[in-house]
Amino acid sequence: MKKPTLLLCAVTLLCNLSLLKVSATEYTNQEVVSNLQHNALKSDLAYKIAESLTVEVGPRLAGSHENALAVDWAEAKLKSLGFDKVYREPVTVPVWQRGEASAAVIAPYPQKLIITALGGSVATPTQGLQATVIRFNDLQSLIAAEPSLVAGKIVFIDQKTERHKNGSGYGKSVGGRANGAVEAARKGAVAVLIRSIGTDHDRMAHTGLMHYQDGVPKIPAAALTNPDATQLDAMLTRGHEVTLALKMTPKDLGTTTTYNVIGEVTGSSKPKEIVLLGAHLDSWDEGTGAIDDAAGVAIVTAAAKLIGDQPKRPARTVRVVLFAAEEIGLIGGKAYAAQHQAEMNDHYIAAESDFGAGRIYRADVKVNSAALSAVQQQLSVLAAQGVTNGDNQARGGSEVSLLPAYGVPVASLRQDGEDYFDYHHTPNDTLDKIEPAALAQNVAVYASFAYQMAQSILPLRPLTSGSK
Amino acid sequence: MKKPTLLLCAVTLLCNLSLLKVSATEYTNQEVVSNLQHNALKSDLAYKIAESLTVEVGPRLAGSHENALAVDWAEAKLKSLGFDKVYREPVTVPVWQRGEASAAVIAPYPQKLIITALGGSVATPTQGLQATVIRFNDLQSLIAAEPSLVAGKIVFIDQKTERHKNGSGYGKSVGGRANGAVEAARKGAVAVLIRSIGTDHDRMAHTGLMHYQDGVPKIPAAALTNPDATQLDAMLTRGHEVTLALKMTPKDLGTTTTYNVIGEVTGSSKPKEIVLLGAHLDSWDEGTGAIDDAAGVAIVTAAAKLIGDQPKRPARTVRVVLFAAEEIGLIGGKAYAAQHQAEMNDHYIAAESDFGAGRIYRADVKVNSAALSAVQQQLSVLAAQGVTNGDNQARGGSEVSLLPAYGVPVASLRQDGEDYFDYHHTPNDTLDKIEPAALAQNVAVYASFAYQMAQSILPLRPLTSGSK
Numbered sequence: 009m010k011k012p013t014l015l016l017c018a019v020t021l022l023c024n025l026s027l028l029k030v031s032a033t034e035y036t037n038q039e040v041v042s043n044l045q046h047n048a049l050k051s052d053l054a055y056k057i058a059e060s061l062t063v064e065v066g067p068r069l070a071g072s073h074e075n076a077l078a079v080d081w082a083e084a085k086l087k088s089l090g091f092d093k094v095y096r097e098p099v100t101v102p103v104w105q106r107g108e109a110s111a112a113v114i115a116p117y118p119q120k121l122i123i124t125a126l127g128g129s130v131a132t133p134t135q136g137l138q139a140t141v142i143r144f145n146d147l148q149s150l151i152a153a154e155p156s157l158v159a160g161k162i163v164f165i166d167q168k169t170e171r172h173k174n175g176s177g178y179g180k181s182v183g184g185r186a187n188g189a190v191e192a193a194r195k196g197a198v199a200v201l202i203r204s205i206g207t208d209h210d211r212m213a214h215t216g217l218m219h220y221q222d223g224v225p226k227i228p229a230a231a232l233t234n235p236d237a238t239q240l241d242a243m244l245t246r247g248h249e250v251t252l253a254l255k256m257t258p259k260d261l262g263t264t265t266t267y268n269v270i271g272e273v274t275g276s277s278k279p280k281e282i283v284l285l286g287a288h289l290d291s292w293d294e295g296t297g298a299i300d301d302a303a304g305v306a307i308v309t310a311a312a313k314l315i316g317d318q319p320k321r322p323a324r325t326v327r328v329v330l331f332a333a334e335e336i337g338l339i340g341g342k343a344y345a346a347q348h349q350a351e352m353n354d355h356y357i358a359a360e361s362d363f364g365a366g367r368i369y370r371a372d373v374k375v376n377s378a379a380l381s382a383v384q385q386q387l388s389v390l391a392a393q394g395v396t397n398g399d400n401q402a403r404g405g406s407e408v409s410l411l412p413a414y415g416v417p418v419a420s421l422r423q424d425g426e427d428y429f430d431y432h433h434t435p436n437d438t439l440d441k442i443e444p445a446a447l448a449q450n451v452a453v454y455a456s457f458a459y460q461m462a463q464s465i466l467p468l469r470p471l472t473s474g475s476k
Numbered sequence: 477m478k479k480p481t482l483l484l485c486a487v488t489l490l491c492n493l494s495l496l497k498v499s500a501t502e503y504t505n506q507e508v509v510s511n512l513q514h515n516a517l518k519s520d521l522a523y524k525i526a527e528s529l530t531v532e533v534g535p536r537l538a539g540s541h542e543n544a545l546a547v548d549w550a551e552a553k554l555k556s557l558g559f560d561k562v563y564r565e566p567v568t569v570p571v572w573q574r575g576e577a578s579a580a581v582i583a584p585y586p587q588k589l590i591i592t593a594l595g596g597s598v599a600t601p602t603q604g605l606q607a608t609v610i611r612f613n614d615l616q617s618l619i620a621a622e623p624s625l626v627a628g629k630i631v632f633i634d635q636k637t638e639r640h641k642n643g644s645g646y647g648k649s650v651g652g653r654a655n656g657a658v659e660a661a662r663k664g665a666v667a668v669l670i671r672s673i674g675t676d677h678d679r680m681a682h683t684g685l686m687h688y689q690d691g692v693p694k695i696p697a698a699a700l701t702n703p704d705a706t707q708l709d710a711m712l713t714r715g716h717e718v719t720l721a722l723k724m725t726p727k728d729l730g731t732t733t734t735y736n737v738i739g740e741v742t743g744s745s746k747p748k749e750i751v752l753l754g755a756h757l758d759s760w761d762e763g764t765g766a767i768d769d770a771a772g773v774a775i776v777t778a779a780a781k782l783i784g785d786q787p788k789r790p791a792r793t794v795r796v797v798l799f800a801a802e803e804i805g806l807i808g809g810k811a812y813a814a815q816h817q818a819e820m821n822d823h824y825i826a827a828e829s830d831f832g833a834g835r836i837y838r839a840d841v842k843v844n845s846a847a848l849s850a851v852q853q854q855l856s857v858l859a860a861q862g863v864t865n866g867d868n869q870a871r872g873g874s875e876v877s878l879l880p881a882y883g884v885p886v887a888s889l890r891q892d893g894e895d896y897f898d899y900h901h902t903p904n905d906t907l908d909k910i911e912p913a914a915l916a917q918n919v920a921v922y923a924s925f926a927y928q929m930a931q932s933i934l935p936l937r938p939l940t941s942g943s944k
Contacts, residue, residue, distance in 0.1 A: 063710045066587035074587070119534035119542070119764070122903060210678055211763070211903040235906040239764070242531045242907075295679070296587070296707070435590060435679040438703040439710075 037463065040318055041389045041456045047314050048452035054310035055444045057085065058303055058365075062296040062439045069293035070333035071103035071264050078289050079267045082305070082330050086271035089313045091328070093274065096267035099332040099343040103264050104128055106215075106293055107257030109230055111201070114138060114251040117243055123201065123230040124213035124294065125258045126185060127336060130226045132199065136255030137228075139198050143244050147184040150191050159196030162252055163188065164203075166241055168234075171207040175363060175425035178432075181205050182216070189229040190221045199228045199254055203237035208430035211235055215292050215433045217336055228256050266290075268340045269330040273312050275462060276321040282351070283461045284327050284416075285312060285454060286341075286360035286408045288334035295437030299428065303442055303450075304361035305330055311454035315462070322462035324356055331407045334362065341407025345414060352414040357461045357468060359419040360408035361454065364432075365442040366424035368395050368453045372402035375417045375468040383468065386460045393453050398422065417468040419461075421453055505931065508786055509857045509924045515782050516920035522778035523912045525553065526771055526833075530764040530907045537761035538801035539571035539732050546757050547735045550773070550798050554739035557781045559796070561742065564735035567800040567811040571732050572596055574683075574761055575725030577698055579669070582606060582719040585711055591669065591698040592681035592762065593726050594653060595804060598694045600667070604723030605696075607666050611712050615652040618659050627664030630720055631656065632671075634709055636702075639675040643831060643893040646900075649673050650684070657697040658689045667696045667722055671705035676898035679703055683760050683901045685804055696724050734758075736808045737798040741780050743930060744789040750819070751794050751929045752884075753780060753922060754809075754828035754876045756802035763905030767896065771910055771918075772829035773798055779922035783930070790930035792824055799875045802830070809875025813882060820882040825929045825936060827887040828876035829922065832900075833910040834892035836921045840866035843885045843936040851936065854928045861921050866890065885936040887929075889921055 061081060068078040079096060086094040104127060111121040139162045144150040146167040150158075165184040170177030184202045192200040204214035213231045220226045232240065243250045269289060275281060287304030291297020312326045332340030345352075357375075371387050373380070377400060384397040403409045404418030412418055431437045516522075529549060536546040547564060554562040572595060579589040607630045612618040614635040618626070633652040638645030652670045660668040672682035681699045688694045700708065711718045737757060743749060755772030759765020780796045783789075800808030813820075825843075839855050841848070845868060852865040871877045872886030880886055892914075899905045 059710065063707060063714075064585050066585065066707075117532050117534065209906075209908045210680070211906065212679065235904075235908055238908060239531060239534075239906070242527065246531075436703075438677075438679065438707070440677045440703050440706060 041459060043318070044314055044455040044459055045392060045452040048455050049448050051310065051448065051451070052444065053313065054306040054447050054451045055442070057306035057309055058298060058442055058447065059439055060085065061302045061305060062298045066296045067293045068289065068291050068297060070266060070290040070336050070339070071101045072293065075266055075290055079269055082269040082289055086269065086309065086328070089309065090316065091271035091273060093272040094270070096269050097343070097347055098265050098267055099340050100263055101266050101333045101336065101339050103261040105259040105261055107131065107259060109256040111230070112253045113243065114253050116248045116250065121236040121240065122211050122213055122233045124215045125256050126218040126229040126231060127215055127292070128218050129229040129256065129258050131258050132228045132254055132256045136253055137198055138251060138253045141240065141244065141250045141252055143241065147188060147191060150188065153195065155195035158192065161197055162254065163192035163197040163200045164240060165200065166203045166237055168203065169205050169207050169429055171426065173424055173426050174422065175428055177207065178205060178429055185216050185231070186219055189218055189227055190224050193225045193227045197227060202231050204231045204234055206234060206429050206432060206434065209234055210436060212434035212436050215294060228254065230256060266332045268332050268344055271309070271312065271328045273316040273326040274321065275323050275325040277323045279325050280354050281324040282327045282355045283324050283458050284329060284355055284358035284408070285458055286329045286331055286358065286406070288340065288362060288406060289330040290333050290335055292335055292433050294435040296439065297437060298439045299364035299431055299437050299441050300433065301334070301362050303365040303447060306447065307361045307450040307454055310451045311458055314451065314455045315459055322459055324462040326458050326462055334406050338407050338410060341410045344407065345410050349414070352416060355411065355416040357417045357419060358404055358408045358411050359421055359457065360405035361450065362406040363423045363425050364428045365447045365450060366426065366428065367446045367449050368393065368421045368423050370396050370398040370422040371457070372398035372420040372422060373400055373417065374402040374404065374412055374471060375400065376470060377472050379466050379468050382466050386464055387457065389456050389460060390453055393449055395453055412471055415469060415471060417471060419457065421457060423450070509927060511786070512782055512923040512927055513860060513920040516923050517916050519778065519916065519919070520912065521781065522774040522915050522919045523910070525774035525777055526766060526910055526915065527907055528553065529770045529773060530766045534764045535761045536757070536759050536765060538734060538758040538804050538807070539569045540761065543734055543758055547737055550737040550757055554737065554777065557777065558784065559739035559741060561740040562738070564737050565811070565815055566733050566735055567808050568731055569734050569801045569804065569807050571729040573727040573729055575599065575727060577724040579698070580721045581711065582721050584716045584718065589704045589708065590679050590681055590701045592683045593724050594686040594697040594699060595683055595760070596686050597697040597724065597726050599726050600696045600722055600724045604721055605666055606719060606721045609708065609712065609718045609720055611709065615656060615659060618656065621663065623663035626660065629665055630722065631660035631665040631668045632708060633668065634671045634705055636671065637673050637675050637897055639894065641892055641894050642890065643896055645675065646673060646897055653684050653699070654687055657686055657695055658692050661693045661695045665695060670699050672699045672702055674702060674897050674900060674902065677702055678904065680902040680904050683762060696722065698724060734800045736800050736812055739780065739796045741784040741794040742789065743791050743793040745791045747793050748822050749792040750823045751792050751926050752797060752823055752826035752876070753794065753926055754797045754799055754826065754874070756808065756830060756874060757798040758801050758803055760803055760901050762903040764907065765905060766907045767832035767899055767905050767909050768901065769830050771833040771915060774915065775829045775918040775922050778919045779926055782919065782923045783927055790927055792930040794926050794930055802874050806875050806878060809878045812875065813878050820884060823879065823884040825885045825887060826872055826876045826879050827889055827925065828873035829918065830874040831891045831893050832896045833915045833918060834894065834896065835914045835917050836861065836863050836889045836891050838864050838866040838890040839925070840870035840888040840890060841868055841885065842870040842872065842880055842939060843868065844938060845940050847934050847936050850934050854932055855925065857924050857928060858921055861917055863921055880939055883937060883939060885939065887925065889925060891918070
């Protein structure tokens with residue numbers, strides 16, 4: 009962005025594409041990229057980082073004592089790896105404590121059900137509550153329901169999550185988790201239970217963030233495991249009225265300060281321009297947060313470290329941001345955007361790894377549409393890792409998805425998430441779910457992506473409607 | 477056994493094998509067997525039985541209130557299916573209640589670990605206990621250890637269970653579960669934790685029976701999930717002393733009476749001679765006991781029902797025995813043997829289904845070795861279901877394994893148990909783990925096996941050393 013001719017080019021969108029192609033290759037150092045990919049694939053650095061975070065810290069819910077340990081861990085880890093600059097930036101977060109959650113069928117077939125509280129849920133009355141169940145296929149059916157049918161009952165939203173490589177089943181079903189409590193409470197329900205937003209058949213309930221709304225009563229919200237949801241459905245299918253007992257003891261403990269932790273490999277010629285690689289440091293509290301998101305922390309940290317280990321730094325700074333409090337509402341990302349607003353124009357491009365450790369198969373971007381083909385030419389170095397170029401509609405993932413609103417170009421390095429929602433937000437999110445070779449492929453892709461972008465002379469802005 | 481010539485033949489072992497082969501086919505009715513297999517494969521009866529037991533009763537630990545409901549369920553189910561005789565026989569069982577079990581690393585990396593009490597374990601002191609951990613590769617290493625290294629510590633037996641189609645990994649590792657507490661206590665340990673005897677990578681601890689020994693202190697015994705065992709091992713591998721807190725509240729509540737539930741399809745010409753098909757009605761308390769052993773209950777019940785539905789009854793009685801209290805020490809099987817001792821000579825052959833719902837691939841028997849080839853000829857009707865003949869060293873499975881000591885021939889219809897120990901004795905043992913088509917194949921095999929045996933004129937006794 010510092011060269012007037014290129015700036016003009018970006019602003020006027022009059023760039024000659026063939027010129028861009030030539031320019032794009034000027035800074036490309038095939039030898040460096042090959043070397044980065046080779047080093048990434050033979051290195052166990054990322055796996056060791058993920059292992060260290062999950063074993064030595066483990067679960068690290070935003071705002072918890074364990075999360076504070078994770079911040080210390082992250083700062084120490086980035087320093088020990090020799091990043092040029094390592095620092096933390098404060099983020100104010102609400103503190104929610106899970107407590108216990110239990111459910112049981114009281115009639116007609118008494119037995120326990122396995123549940124977990126949704127993140128942010130209020131508690132039941134101390135002695136618990138009992139009510140009959142009303143089942144809905146999905147959130148939309150609940151919204152359409154006659155309130156008198158719902159009043160006084162426990163709403164059961166029984167939508168299954170579809171399994172797709174790109175994880176698109178999640179978006180289709182997560183509405184019940186996010187908004188089920190509000191919609192159920194509007195109609196007088198006393199609690200809401202959802203079928204876990206997950207593709208597994210394990211007795212593992214999937215937690216995740218839920219919302220309340222001013223003016224609507226706050227009712228307890230929890231997820232049943234998939235087998236328990238099937239069990240409850242089987243009882244209801246018999247035509248009986250089913251009565252449940254529910255007891256949950258989560259607590260809202262006010263707010264506290266946690267931190268985004270940042271490490272930089274300083275650019276050689278354009279140190280103020282930033283290629284941002286993000287991941288999130290916090291996790292839900294039931295697993296050790298291995299695929300969500302120790303994997304991402306490990307991938308972007310190892311990728312930047314490998315770039316820093318090259319004989320010559322790339323032009324731009326590679327900034328690793330380990331965001332706080334992603335799980336409870338992208339809070340670290342919002343804080344970063346606010347704190348770095350003056351610097352937003354210096355963010356050349358940003359990407360975030362927050363979808364486990366499956367292999368990357370496609371690179372989507374969101375850039376000025378005139379630059380797309382040249383950017384894709386630069387990213388063709390990823391083909392050696394099995395990554396094809398995708399579209400110009402990337403969202404960038406998690407916190408980074410907040411940045412296009414500030415004009416920042418983003419990339420989505422799409423991972424195979426076929427089994428991601430088997431483990432997501434459950435106690436089962438543990439280190440054994442990460443395949444070391446796939447993790448290393450991610451590092452190879454992120455390292456070469458970041459290097460190419462840190463060297464590129466392409467103007468990627470402004471984001472145009474064509475890139476939406 | 478009623479024909480003098482055949483009895484003589486059996487006793488003297490002078491039978492002409494070619495004569496036996498001719499005799500063996502006399503009663504064989506290929507049309508009936510084909511019909512049974514065809515009906516089994518198109519019927520959802522077994523699946524409906526398994527669904528009914530797991531949904532309407534659910535977990536049914538021997539001696540529990542739920543187990544009493546299961547007995548009522550079984551008697552009603554057999555009656556509703558039109559069995560000729562349905563009755564229950566009392567079995568005295570100890571009553572053990574699981575209570576709660578929690579564990580946490582106190583130092584150096586504080587975090588929770590997921591455990592479950594082993595069946596029969598005593599409780600910790602009310603306030604729990606804390607101690608450092610000493611790890612052993614297996615029970616043998618513990619037995620060989622210097623007592624001073626073990627005294628005052630929590631013993632961690634970290635043996636992995638191998639995955640095999642025939643389930644043979646279980647036997648190799650289960651010793652630590654059964655005898656770990658005794659061996660650890662002999663050396664002064666305060667508790668024992670084992671890596672779950674299971675082939676999965678889920679945060680699901682596998683319970684199962686453990687033993688104490690007179691004269692050796694009773695210490696609490698629990699299983700860690702596989703990922704938690706790996707986590708603990710990773711901490712120990714760092715060379716730190718690891719301190720755990722452990723709290724368990726199981727209770728021994730004396731004894732109670734439960735029941736073996738029996739249903740018979742009365743034989744047409746030799747009604748006092750019995751082909752016994754067994755399964756067990758009790759389950760562990762954390763799953764709904766679908767693969768262990770609602771599947772077996774469903775398979776043998778449906779198989780006998782299909783035989784009873786044929787236009788003509790086979791010669792012998794097919795007796796379905798739904799045993800009590802298998803999980804806590806084959807107690808129902810021992811009671812059956814004691815109560816039916818006078819009738820043992822009338823048990824023509826026995827088999828038990830207690831290894832989930834995987835497809836049957838092999839039929840082993842334990843019969844007089846002179847009869848082996850003729851029996852295998854009779855069982856060649858199973859080939860249509862993909863079942864080959866195996867060896868003459870069958871144990872018969874679970875309770876039925878007690879019967880050869882009384883001279884009773886047995887068969888083992890071997891199921892594919894590749895994934896059985898992923899779910900065995902965990903909360904994950906639920907209906908969704910049963911594949912309906914595989915369950916139906918089991919019914920086809922059991923029905924045709926039982927029919928062939930109920931019609932056979934082969935003398936199968938005495939069991940000879942060659943059949944051991």
